[in-house]
Amino acid sequence: MNKEFKVLARPYMVWLSILVFVPILAMILISISNLNSSVSVGDLVISFSHFKLLLESSTLIAFRNSLFFATLTTLFSFVLGYFIAYEIKLSRFKNKFILLTIVILPMWSNLILRTESLANIMSENNILKSILGFNLFGNISGTGAAVLFGLVFTYMPFMILSVYTALEKIDFALEEAALDLGLSPIKKFWKVVFPLSLKGVVTGSIMVFLPTLAGFAIPKILSRGRIVFIGTIIENKFVYTNYNHGALLAVVILFFILGSILLLTKFDKEGETLL
Amino acid sequence: MEKQRATLKDYGYRDFTVMNKIYQILKKFLVVFIIFGLYISIIVIAIQSLNESRIISEFTRLSFKWYGNIFQEEELMQAIKNTFLVSGIATVLATFLGTFFAIGLYALSKKVRVIWMLLNNVPILNADIVTGFSLMLMFRLLMVVFPNIFGLFTLVMAHLFFTIPYVVLSVMPKLKETDPNLMDAALDLGVRPYKALIKVVIPAIKAGIFSGMLLALTMSIDDFVISYFNTGAGFDNLSIWIYAVIGRRNLTPSVYAFSTLLTLFTLLGLLIYSFLQKQKKGRKNEKNNINGRAS
Structure with missing residues (x-):
């Protein structure tokens, strides 16, 4: 490409530098100082007094919940999502576009509304019960199972898409070669197909793990406020305009994300295969 | 002594038919389960949009009034x-x-x-x-x-x-x-x-x-x-x-109606897109055939 076009990237460099770094720096500053809406920049005092929050049992429980559910959600969506992606790849149905569309179509309708209707049918008296005559989900409203179900089926499409993208790129000749050399179909899968699709699994896992870890709307709606995630606490701090505490917790989440990005760049050197 | 004949097994052949059958059944079950999980909320939204009552826990009668009510x-x-x-x-x-x-x-x-x-x-x-x-x-x-x-x-x-x-x-x-x-x-x-x-x-x-x-x-x-x-x-x-x-x-309930309409439109748009894509491909093949014959 013509080197002259470098100029076109310049505004974006400015935009990214400002919008990536300034908010994060502001957030870090607010988390370690007394700066808030009533304190002006003039009498700024740096203090680590907010860090006490991190040791409170409610915060620790929230972190444990977030990590626990994020890990479980990633595991479930990996197993189920990989299966579906693999089946789509194997399917004799020519138009893969339609199959992928079936998987991602639900993502096009409003997430909050979907979660809310899921919460409705998980409660004791619900619209499906009045039609079917029995309770499809039992009465799991407010439990961890309800939250897990909602999280898995909300974020699984991301896993399916990235695994499918990786699977699609595998040369069929490699699989044929593996079979010709005497591997059983199962061994062929484990020794050839799966390692080659690992990149997609890592990308997919991160795309499931991070939003789950930091989410607050889905757990709040599906657990009826009973299971507190770290995101839920941040939201509360935001609602009660306690920005210092909110910022501190957001900074902690940021560290988890940085770790994941480092992991991703190990598998994805150019950072351009995210989609 | 009779010479031992090599069986298929000795050549590395293993019978996978039983396992295959189990896998086929498991596969169908899983596909149904996943589709159910992905679509249950959308189906419920659609049902709620067609419910005459404002109460979301009970289906009283089929009605399209919430669709008219959106505006x-x-x-x-x-x-x-x-x-x-x-x-x-x-x-x-x-x-x-x-x-x-x-x-x-x-x-x-x-x-x-x-x-x-x-x-x-x-x-x-x-x-x-x-x-x-x-x-x-x-x-x-x-x-x-x-x-x-x-x-x-x-x-x-x-x-x-x-x-x-x-x-x-x-x-x-x-x-x-x-x-x-x-x-x-x-x-x-x-x-x-x-x-x-x-x-x-x-x-x-x-x-x-x-x-x-x-x-x-x-x-x-x-x-x-x-x-x-x-x-x-x-x-x-x-x-x-x-x-x-x-x-x-x-x-x-008009929200449910709006959401259902949006989903239907999205589906329609995707179907049309896929149909057009197919036609385009078809036309291309036809062209190739004609060219092939001409030369």
Whole structure:
């Protein structure tokens, strides 16, 4: 490409530098100082007094919940999502576009509304019960199972898409070669197909793990406020305009994300295969 | 002594028919379960939209009245308008800017480009809550200078921040695929670089631009978390409005009707798109056949 076009990237460099770094720096500053809406920049005092929050049992429980559910959600969506992606790849149905569309179509309708209707049918008296005559989900409203179900089926499409993208790129000749050399179909899968699709699994896992870890709307709606995630606490701090505490917790989440990005760049050197 | 005959097993053949059968059954069960999990909420939304009663726990009678009511619900209409306004502006701007930004980034040396692509991924990979919260803090600090900043402006800015990267990411691979000679040929024929960019490069990458636009629209229209933190002055988009109303427990069934309509339209659009794609391919094959016969 013509080197002259470098100029076109310049505004974006400015935009990214400002919008990536300034908010994060502001957030870090607010988390370690007394700066808030009533304190002006003039009498700024740096203090680590907010860090006490991190040791409170409610915060620790929230972190444990977030990590626990994020890990479980990633595991479930990996197993189920990989299966579906693999089946789509194997399917004799020519138009893969339609199959992928079936998987991602639900993502096009409003997430909050979907979660809310899921919460409705998980409660004791619900619209499906009045039609079917029995309770499809039992009465799991407010439990961890309800939250897990909602999280898995909300974020699984991301896993399916990235695994499918990786699977699609595998040369069929490699699989044929593996079979010709005497591997059983199962061994062929484990020794050839799966390692080659690992990149997609890592990308997919991160795309499931991070939003789950930091989410607050889905757990709040599906657990009826009973299971507190770290995101839920941040939201509360935001609602009660306690920005210092909110910022501190957001900074902690940021560290988890940085770790994941480092992991991703190990598998994805150019950072351009995210989609 | 009779010579031992080598069996099929000795050649490494193993019988997988039983396992295969088990797998087939398991497969069907899993597919049904996953489709059920993915679609149950949408089906329930559709059922609720057809329920005559306002009470969501009981189906009384089939009725389409909530569909007619969509336009009468003022708050809902306002939220829908806001959603389309924000997403419309953000998508158009992000598609336009993102395309040119991607071309600019592609013109950089690979070493520099990798760094900027990494930064480009930050808004995508960063958790919504961190992006939303930190942007909100930055806008708050700006409030000293611009007191009425929260509202449409902050929402569009925030949406641009996370939609442009998607456009850049979808355009970039298409740029890599284009033949570099294409540009040189245009320049050799005396076209000025920027004209060549518009006449030659953009048409070559239009599939990437289109998919980037769709991604940007999808992300923007359904966004909740980032919008939630960055809105103000009562400027609610659909997600924020629904989230607030759920708390008050009096959601109008017209929301379900609207959502169902939107899903149906999306489905229809995708079917038409896939049909057109097929026809295009068909026509191409036909052409090839005719050409083949002619030669």
